[in-house]
Each structure stands twice: as structure tokens, then as C-alpha cells.
Amino acid sequence: MKYLEEFRDPELAQSILNRIQKTVTRPWTIMEVCGGQTHSIVRNGIDQLLPEQVELIHGPGCPVCVTGLETIDRAIHIAGQSNVMFTSFGDMLRVPGSESDLFRTRSSGADVRIVYSPLDAVQLARENPDRQVVFFAVGFETTAPNAAMAVWKAKQEGLHNFSLLVSHVLVPPAIEALVSDEDNRIQAFLLAGHVCAVAGFQEYEALAERYEVPMVVTGFEPVDILEGILEAGILIESGAAAVTNRYARVVRREGNPRARQLLAEVFEVCDRQWRGIGVIPQSGYRLRPEFRSYDAEQLFAVDTLTARESSLCISGQILQGKKKPPECPAFGRECTPQKPLGATMVSSEGACTAYYAGHRYRSIARS
Amino acid sequence: MCLAIPGRLLEIMKENGLLMGRLDYSGTTHTACLEYVPEAQVGQYVVVHAGFGISVIDEDEAAKTLAIWQEYSESLERGELDTPQTDAEPEQ
Amino acid sequence: MPVTDTEVLPGVEPDVTEGVNTAMKPEDISCPLPIGEHDTVQLSHGSGGRMTQDLVSRLFLWAFDNHHLNRRDDAALLDVARGKLAFSTDTFVVDPIFFPGGSIGDLAVNGTVNDLCCHGGIPRYLSAGFVLEEGLLLTELKSVVVAMKRAAEAARVSIVCGDTKVVNRGKGDKIFVNTSGLATIEHPYRIGADQLRPGDRILINGTIGDHGVAILSCRQGLSFQTPIESDTAPLCDLVQAVLSQVGEGLHAMRDATRGGVAATLNELAASSDVGIQLQSDALPVAPAVRGACELLGLDPLYVANEGKMLFVVTPEVAAIALNALRAHPQGVNAAIIGEVVAESSGMVSVRMPLGTSRIVDMPVGEQLPRIC
Numbered sequence: 001m002k003y004l005e006e007f008r009d010p011e012l013a014q015s016i017l018n019r020i021q022k023t024v025t026r027p028w029t030i031m032e033v034c035g036g037q038t039h040s041i042v043r044n045g046i047d048q049l050l051p052e053q054v055e056l057i058h059g060p061g062c063p064v065c066v067t068g069l070e071t072i073d074r075a076i077h078i079a080g081q082s083n084v085m086f087t088s089f090g091d092m093l094r095v096p097g098s099e100s101d102l103f104r105t106r107s108s109g110a111d112v113r114i115v116y117s118p119l120d121a122v123q124l125a126r127e128n129p130d131r132q133v134v135f136f137a138v139g140f141e142t143t144a145p146n147a148a149m150a151v152w153k154a155k156q157e158g159l160h161n162f163s164l165l166v167s168h169v170l171v172p173p174a175i176e177a178l179v180s181d182e183d184n185r186i187q188a189f190l191l192a193g194h195v196c197a198v199a200g201f202q203e204y205e206a207l208a209e210r211y212e213v214p215m216v217v218t219g220f221e222p223v224d225i226l227e228g229i230l231e232a233g234i235l236i237e238s239g240a241a242a243v244t245n246r247y248a249r250v251v252r253r254e255g256n257p258r259a260r261q262l263l264a265e266v267f268e269v270c271d272r273q274w275r276g277i278g279v280i281p282q283s284g285y286r287l288r289p290e291f292r293s294y295d296a297e298q299l300f301a302v303d304t305l306t307a308r309e310s311s312l313c314i315s316g317q318i319l320q321g322k323k324k325p326p327e328c329p330a331f332g333r334e335c336t337p338q339k340p341l342g343a344t345m346v347s348s349e350g351a352c353t354a355y356y357a358g359h360r361y362r363s364i365a366r367s
Numbered sequence: 368m369c370l371a372i373p374g375r376l377l378e379i380m381k382e383n384g385l386l387m388g389r390l391d392y393s394g395t396t397h398t399a400c401l402e403y404v405p406e407a408q409v410g411q412y413v414v415v416h417a418g419f420g421i422s423v424i425d426e427d428e429a430a431k432t433l434a435i436w437q438e439y440s441e442s443l444e445r446g447e448l449d450t451p452q453t454d455a456e457p458e459q
Numbered sequence: 460m461p462v463t464d465t466e467v468l469p470g471v472e473p474d475v476t477e478g479v480n481t482a483m484k485p486e487d488i489s490c491p492l493p494i495g496e497h498d499t500v501q502l503s504h505g506s507g508g509r510m511t512q513d514l515v516s517r518l519f520l521w522a523f524d525n526h527h528l529n530r531r532d533d534a535a536l537l538d539v540a541r542g543k544l545a546f547s548t549d550t551f552v553v554d555p556i557f558f559p560g561g562s563i564g565d566l567a568v569n570g571t572v573n574d575l576c577c578h579g580g581i582p583r584y585l586s587a588g589f590v591l592e593e594g595l596l597l598t599e600l601k602s603v604v605v606a607m608k609r610a611a612e613a614a615r616v617s618i619v620c621g622d623t624k625v626v627n628r629g630k631g632d633k634i635f636v637n638t639s640g641l642a643t644i645e646h647p648y649r650i651g652a653d654q655l656r657p658g659d660r661i662l663i664n665g666t667i668g669d670h671g672v673a674i675l676s677c678r679q680g681l682s683f684q685t686p687i688e689s690d691t692a693p694l695c696d697l698v699q700a701v702l703s704q705v706g707e708g709l710h711a712m713r714d715a716t717r718g719g720v721a722a723t724l725n726e727l728a729a730s731s732d733v734g735i736q737l738q739s740d741a742l743p744v745a746p747a748v749r750g751a752c753e754l755l756g757l758d759p760l761y762v763a764n765e766g767k768m769l770f771v772v773t774p775e776v777a778a779i780a781l782n783a784l785r786a787h788p789q790g791v792n793a794a795i796i797g798e799v800v801a802e803s804s805g806m807v808s809v810r811m812p813l814g815t816s817r818i819v820d821m822p823v824g825e826q827l828p829r830i831c
Contacts (some may be wrong), residue, residue: 001393001750002410003373003424006433010812015440035831036369064831089417090827103824116681116755116828119385119400124679139417142369143830146419149402153385153801194369197414197422198403223436249429250414250422254552259403259421337823345831346385357818370756370830390749395672395685415754417830418682 003249006202007221008044018224020233021051028054028091028233029185031178031321033171034192035062035347036220044222044356054229057185057321058354060174060277061192063139064091064165064347066320069309070271071167072097074302078165079110081300085128087121088136090114098308114175118150125154125162137164141199144168144285146184148266150285151294165296166286169272171195172203173283178320179211186321188232190218190225192245200255204243212241213306219247232253266291275343276309276316314340318351325355371416373424374399376409390415499686500595505625518601522608523587527619535619538586539643541641545580545608547571548639556633558605559673560688564606566765567636569693572614573714573768576698579650580642582614587621587638592631603634614693629788646702652730654710657801660777661735662770664697665690666745667720668752668762675755676795681828683754687747690766697789701770704783708776714768718822719761720796723769724807725821735820737797737809755828760809762826771799 006012032038038058041047047056060066076097079086086102093103093114106112111131115121118135125133137147147164154162171192178184191201196217204215214235218228227246235242245251265288272284287295312330317323325331325344335341337353344350368379374390381387388401390413397415404420407413412424503510520528520759549570556563568585575582587607591600611618618638670691676685694714702709709733715723720742728735737760744752746758752759766789772780777795784790797809807819 001373001746001753002375002755003426003429006429008812009408010814011440012433012436013813015436015443034369043393043817044811044813045817046813048815049813062831089830090718091831093827094824113679114681114828116683116830117400119418120682139830140369141419142371142416145403145421146400149385149400149419153383157383192369194371194414194416194421197371202685223432227432249432252422256403256421258405262403304414337820339397357820372753374754380824392754394745394749395683395687395750397754405777423586 002322004221007219007223009223013226015316016223016230017049020054020226020230023230023233024051024053025237025346026053028236029187030059030190030229030232031057031059031186031188032190032218032225032228033059033061033175034190034195035065035205036348037192037225038062038351038354039093040220040222040225042357046222046225050229054233056229057099058351059178059321060189060274060319060320061140061171062344062347062350063143063169064095065315065343065350066169066274066277067092067095067138067167067343068275069098070140070273071165072101074297075165076100076102076105077302078134078296078300079105079112080108081132084111085123085124085131085133086110086112086136087115087140088112088135089116091347092136092138094095094340095343096340096346118147119153122150122159122162125159129161131161133162135162135164135167137166140169140171140195141263142194142197144267145198145256145263148262152262152266152290154294155291163294163296163299164287166284167272168267169274170269170283170285173206173280174274175204176207177277177280179207179213181320183322186213187236188213189215190228190232190299191215193219193224193251196247196251196255198256198259200253200260201243201245202361208241208243209341213243215243215248215324217243217245217251219250274319276313276319278316310341315342315344315352318344325352328352369416371414371421373412373414376407376413378409381405388413395433422441460819476507483700487763498597499768500593500597500600500625502593502625502627505623511623514623518604519623522604523611523618523621525619527617528621535584537619537641539583539641543643543644545575545578545642545751546639547574548637549638550635552635553674554632555674555677556599558677558689561691562603562606563634563636563693564603565689567638568607568610568614568616569691569765570716571638571640572616572693572695575640575642576695576768577650577712578644579646579648579698579702579712579713580644581699582616582642582695584638585611585616585618585638587618587636589623590631590635591623591625591823592633593625593628595633600634603636610693611627614695615628629796635780648707648709650709650711652711652713652727655727655731655733655771655799656710656773657799658732658774659710659799660795661737661799662772662777662780662784662793662795663715663720663743664768664770664790665766666693666743666748666777667715667764667767668744668748668759670765672717672748672751672800674763675751675828681755683751685747685751687745687751690764692766692789694766694768694789697784698768700787701780701783703783705772705776705780707708708773709770709780710773711771715764717763719759720767721760721768721807721819722822724819727769727771729805730808731799732804734800734803734805735797735807735821736800736816737807739809739811741794741796743792743794756830757826757828759820811821
């Protein structure tokens with residue numbers, strides 16, 4: 001597939017590794033923010049190929065992992081209402097709530113459907129006027145404009161049986177929360193390429209300058225990730241706190257202006273609870289007042305739910321890069337992909353799933 | 368996050384009042400919303416995420432990246448020590 | 460038109476099936492299904508009375524026509540040569556029941572036939588049990604049964620006994636089919652999941668993930684179109700072709716179905732307590748399947764198949780086995796995809812293009828499309 005497979009070429013990847021080897025003179029501690037990048041790194045074994053001095057920390061860029069526990073519980077509660085058709089991306093179906101998950105809710109008879117695009121959910125609302133169609137709007141700035149278009153269209157068409165359960169989150173506040181932490185070890189960030197394709201990367205420049213941490217807009221294929229790592233390393237070595245773009249075939253500095261415009265029309269920024277981390281101020285999106293009649297949290301009574309996280313789960317520390325999955329006492333024992341305790345073991349790009357799929361967990365299980 | 372894949376734009380049409388496009392992924396096709404990339408033309412590659420085009424691939428930039436590393440790879444094979452530098456200048 | 464000893468009721472018009480995804484030949488349209496009074500399955504079709512008899516005679520006996528079935532005994536009396544028999548069963552619940560490349564009927568026959576082949580058996584007889592949901596269109600039932608008839612003919616098996624029950628509307632998903640089957644073992648070799656040995660090569664007869672992608676393309680809400688069809692097929696001839704060439708060099712076979720090649724290889728590795736190392740570049744994947752998997756975030760190793768057999772052979776005969784596969788119409792895209800290793804017993808891993816390996820675990824439930 002064009003513009004995909006060429007960036008998986010092992011020879012090109014080897015060249016960049018060679019260059020990294022020649023460039024590194026001191027430890028590099030780099031965080032890749034995006035779960036999709038984590039997935040690619042572990043799948044391709046990139047971390048195994050890097051020189052010892054290069055340490056990759058997997059960041060909280062997995063909207064599945066960071067969706068608040070109470071939001072999952074709300075989703076399950078809404079899905080269980082008769083007459084509701086609950087639509088969601090496939091990613092969310094196995095994320096554990098306090099008691100259950102959407103997959104099991106479906107098994108109990110709830111109408112839970114996987115869609116690929118939020119517009120598919122709008123179509124379902126058109127086709128089923130007597131049902132309440134709810135779309136679970138999760139994801140970063142990449143996905144929020146899609147949900148924005150869906151609800152904008154529903155309003156334009158006067159559909160009154162469509163609503164969003166919103167849990168969108170923003171990347172820059174999360175990065176700020178990480179770099180401003182007094183225990184922060186991260187020397188450079190690989191920025192999420194597709195988030196930047198939509199939102200641009202201007203707003204990271206102030207962060208980079210204030211905290212003196214370089215940031216590199218990075219793609220997802222092995223060549224892209226290695227380029228990002230090399231660039232981050234060069235900036236670390238030179239002490240330059242710059243924001244550079246190593247995914248220029250997809251990302252422009254201003255991002256996608258049309259997407260950003262509709263985003264601003266439909267959503268406003270709010271505080272958001274990040275699962276395992278806590279509330280990060282101004283790090284989420286919610287529907288603007290003009291669209292509140294499309295807000296599932298308003299339409300369905302969900303305030304009385306209390307969320308209960310597993311006491312064993314340390315997802316939050318994993319997401320912040322403070323611990324690695326094998327350091328969790330439950331990893332590979334009480335917590336496995338078959339019976340996950342937290343979201344980082346459910347999501348295919350959660351750090352715990354990624355580690356489980358690698359060689360590392362085997363030695364832990366034997367010890 | 369944000370699984371997004373480049374597909375080749377085969378045709379452009381309107382559906383329910385929205386600009387849509389049919390894209391090809393090695394024989395499998397998919398219809399995505401092009402409202403955020405109205406400049407996309409048939410034959411171009413569009414990066415699609417969750418049913419929406421978010422960016423048109425800059426083919427020159429793609430070629431540039433591949434060329435740099437291809438050249439480096441060949442230099443390595445020839446045993447040359449002088450290698451092309453990557454562009455470490457911050458973008459303005 | 461097959462001859463049966465059941466009479467066609469007067470006044471029954473020829474039935475024409477419309478709008479279902481099976482290839483119908485002209486001779487099929489004269490099947491004497493009762494129409495006019497009912498065009499859907501009724502509870503009384505399963506009650507053992509007149510309507511059951513009508514359904515059995517006019518549909519099942521007409522379609523599966525053989526002297527065992529036509530005797531209408533409680534059990535089929537079968538003559539088999541002395542020696543071992545292979546016996547297998549499988550139940551089919553696929554939704555949708557019609558999909559590109561086939562139907563639940565094809566799966567019901569081919570699935571059990573292929574299970575029987577895994578020990579090098581020659582499938583001979585099948586039973587067919589049906590649980591029908593009240594309200595199922597008789598035309599749809601007929602299409603499924605005709606598909607089974609065709610599939611049985613292609614596999615050269617006879618469906619010699621069967622049963623039909625009907626459940627209330629809402630208690631069954633249109634149609635569930637169970638088939639059990641008998642095969643004769645006519646070779647002297649030990650072929651089984653516990654026979655893998657370090658050094659053995661692993662082959663597959665063609666591209667992976669076709670069936671799963673074909674099924675997904677029918678699902679509402681995923682909005683993609685693909686030319687990919689299910690690969691459902693009986694593999695008994697293919698198996699015999701390989702067996703005749705490599706003999707005792709064939710250690711194990713298993714058809715890859717739900718959970719993809721990943722699930723099947725994990726089962727084999729566990730049964731023999733060995734490791735399996737795959738080569739990612741060697742896995743045959745049709746371009747359109749690759750495209751669909753990239754789009755939906757799926758790994759082809761975990762996507763379902765219905766016409767793929769994994770062969771585990773000694774290294775000495777690997778090339779012969781590969782040639783035998785490629786010479787067969789069902790094996791043109793055959794490939795050697797990996798080997799059995801002594802270390803990491805019970806685990807399957809895949810060597811990626813960059814030279815690193817990752818573990819291919821047993822799948823956790825159905826693979827779901829993702830956007831992250």
C-alpha cells in the first residue's frame with residue numbers, strides 16, 4: 001500500500017538506526033505520546049533495536065486507556081436503557097468499568113453496535129427514528145472533529161434521536177502535566193502525528209520553550225518513528241528546545257483549519273478526568289450550550305453512578321511513564337489481556353498490552 | 368492512537384449534503400467524508416481517520432524522506448563515512 | 460433432477476429463489492417446496508407431524524438424495540472397511556447466513572469435512588441437524604440446503620441422516636446447523652497435533668483472512684466494500700495430494716478457522732509442547748485483505764479462514780509438499796510460513812521485517828475494528 005509500506009522498509013530503518021548509533025553520546029529519555037506509536041514500536045521491536053542509552057517511555061496517548069472510569073460506567077448505564085442503540089468504536093467495548101464492560105452489556109441484551117465513523121451513527125439515527133441513538137465520542141483532537149461533524153449534521157437535519165456521550169481529551173495539557181511534574185525524567189517528546197495533522201503543532205512551541213523540552217512531530221511506521229527518535233536525540237544532544245516536524249508528508253504547522261473551525265463551533269474546552277491520572281484542567285472537550293440537547297449526559301440520568309477502580313491497577317503510573325508494566329505486581333498474574341484490571345491492558349496499544357505481547361512478560365511470569 | 372491510513376481517492380460525490388469520497392486500499396474501498404479536505408483531487412492520497420479525510424499526502428515530502436535514507440543506505444553499503452545530515456533546523 | 464420416491468403434491472408451482480447469494484442452476488427451481496400456504500418456517504415444521512414430513516421429503520430428501528436417507532430409518536446403516544475412523548462434529552451459527560462467496564450451508568459441510576481431513580481421513584458421511592427459527596423464509600432455507608447439496612457433492616460425501624427442530628421466533632438466529640462426520644483413515648501414518656517436532660516446516664495452502672474480511676464487509680456500520688469472498692472450500696483432495704507425495708513426512712494438519720492462523724498455531728504448539736516461529740514476510744495475504752485490515756486496525760493472523768489448511772512437515776519434504784500444494788487449484792498461493800523450534804515451548808512468535816520477534820498470543824475473543 002502506497003505511502004505506508006515504503007515507510008516500513010527494513011533497509012531504510014536500518015540506516016536510521018545506524019545514524020542513531022553514531023549520534024548518541026549520552027542517555028536519551030524520550031516519550032512517545034501516542035498509543036499508536038507505542039503499538040508500532042512494540043510490534044516492530046524498535047525498542048529492542050535501539051542503542052542501550054536510548055530509553056523510550058510510553059505515554060498516555062491512548063484515549064481508550066484514559067477515558068474516565070465513571071464515563072465507562074455511564075456508557076454502560078445508557079447502553080442498558082431499553083430503546084437505546086449505543087454506538088461506539090470497537091476499541092471501547094472491552095474496557096472494564098466498575099462492574100462490567102460494553103461487550104458484556106451487549107451479551108445481556110443491550111443494543112451495542114460497533115461503527116467505524118460517527119457519521120455511521122447518524123445514519124443509524126436516520127434509519128431508526130423510534131430509537132435513541134447514542135454515539136460514544138472518545139478520542140483526541142484527531143477524532144473530535146469527526147464527532148463534531150456528526151452532531152452538527154444531526155442538528156442541521158433536525159434529528160432528535162441522536163446524542164453524543166462526550167469524552168474527548170486534548171494532548172497539550174497532558175504533556176504540560178507530565179513535564180511540570182517534579183519527578184519528570186522525559187528529555188524529549190515524540191508528538192502524535194495524526195493529532196498534529198488536525199490541530200497543528202503551534203501550541204507546543206510555547207510548552208517546549210517554557211519547559212526547555214524538545215518535541216518532534218512523528219508518524220507511525222518504523223521509518224517515521226526512528227526518524228522521530230533520531231531528531232529528538234539530535235535536539236537533546238544539542239540542547240535545543242525546538243519543535244520540529246518529521247511527518248511533513250501529512251502534517252502542516254497550522255494543522256487542518258476546517259477541522260479546527262468546526263471543532264471550535266461545536267465543542268468548548270473543559271476540565272477532564274484522565275483515568276489513573278486524575279483531573280487535568282482544560283484538557284477535555286464538551287458540547288457548547290447550542291448543542292447541549294445532543295448531550296447524552298443531559299438526556300440520560302447518570303449522575304448517581306459511583307465508580308470503583310481495581311485496587312491492584314496502577315495504570316495511572318504506567319500512563320505517566322513512572323512505572324513500566326512489569327513493575328506492576330498484578331502484571332501477567334491477576335491482570336492479563338484475558339482478564340484486564342485496567343484500560344492499559346485492554347487497549348491494543350495500551351502499554352501493558354504492548355508489553356504482554358513482547359518477550360518481557362515471560363521472564364516475569366517465570367520469576 | 369489515531370489509526371489513519373492513506374487511501375487513493377477514486378471518486379468524489381455528495382451524500383446527505385456532505386462532500387464524500389471513495390478511496391482505494393489495495394482493492395478494498397471505503398467511503399469517507401472529505402469536508403475537511405475539500406481540496407483533495409481524484410488520484411491523490413488522503414489520510415483517513417474514523418471515516419474522515421484529515422490530510423492530503425504531500426508526495427514531494429514523502430519522496431524527499433525516502434530519498435534521504437535511500438542515499439544514506441547506499442553510502443553505508445559503499446563504506447563511505449561521510450553521510451548526508453538530516454534536517455535538524457526547527458521549522459518556522 | 461434427482462429421482463426420489465416422494466410424490467410432489469399437486470398444485471405446487473416451481474419455486475424460484477430470488478435475491479440470495481447462491482448460484483442457482485435451472486434444474487434447482489423445480490424443487491417441490493410447499494408454497495402458497497406458508498412461505499416461512501412454522502413451529503409445526505418441527506413438531507414431527509405432517510408438516511415436518513413434508514419439509515423433510517420435499518427439501519432435505521430431495522436435496523441430499525441418497526439411498527441411506529431415502530430409507531427414512533432412524534439411523535443410517537453404513538458399511539465401512541476395517542480400520543480406523545475419524546469422527547468429528549461442528550455447529551454453525553454464522554451471521555449473516557449469506558455472505559460473499561457462500562453461506563452457512565457451505566460452512567456446515569466444508570467445516571466438518573475439513574476437520575475430518577486433519578488426520579488424513581477421507582470424509583464419507585455427514586449428519587445434518589437443523590435448528591430453525593420460526594419465521595425463517597423457506598426460500599432462504601432452501602438456498603442453504605442447496606448450498607449444502609453442492610458442497611457435499613464437491614467433497615464427495617453423503618448426508619445420510621439428519622434432524623430438524625423449530626424454535627419460537629426470537630429464540631434462534633434464523634438457522635443453526637450442526638454437522639457430524641465420519642471419515643475412513645486409509646493410511647498408516649501418525650498425523651496429529653502432538654506430532655510437531657523441532658525443525659518441521661509449516662505450510663499453508665493460500666492467503667489468510669479472506670473469510671473474516673468477507674463477513675465483516677456485510678456488517679452494518681463499517682462501510683467498506685471489497686472484492687474479497689469467503690474461501691470456504693472442502694480440502695480433502697488437497698490433503699490427499701500432499702499426503703500421497705510426502706507420506707510419513709507429514710506430521711500434522713489443522714484447518715485455520717475462527718481466531719485465524721494465530722489460534723490454530725497456538726493450539727498446535729501447545730499440543731506438541733514446542734515453539735513455532737513464523738516469518739512475517741512469508742505470510743500470504745491478498746492485497747484487498749491487507750487493505751481492509753489496515754483500515755480497520757486488524758491483524759490478518761487473527762482473522763477467520765474457512766478454506767485454509769496448515770501443514771506441518773519434516774524439512775526434508777517441505778519443498779515437495781509446497782510443490783504438491785501449488786500444483787493444486789486450492790493451493791496456488793501456498794507458502795512455507797514458518798518452522799517448529801525447540802525453545803519457547805507452547806508459544807508462537809513471528810519474526811518481523813526489522814529482524815525482531817514478537818509473540819503471537821492466543822486471541823482474546825473476537826478481534827474488533829479499532830480507530831486507535
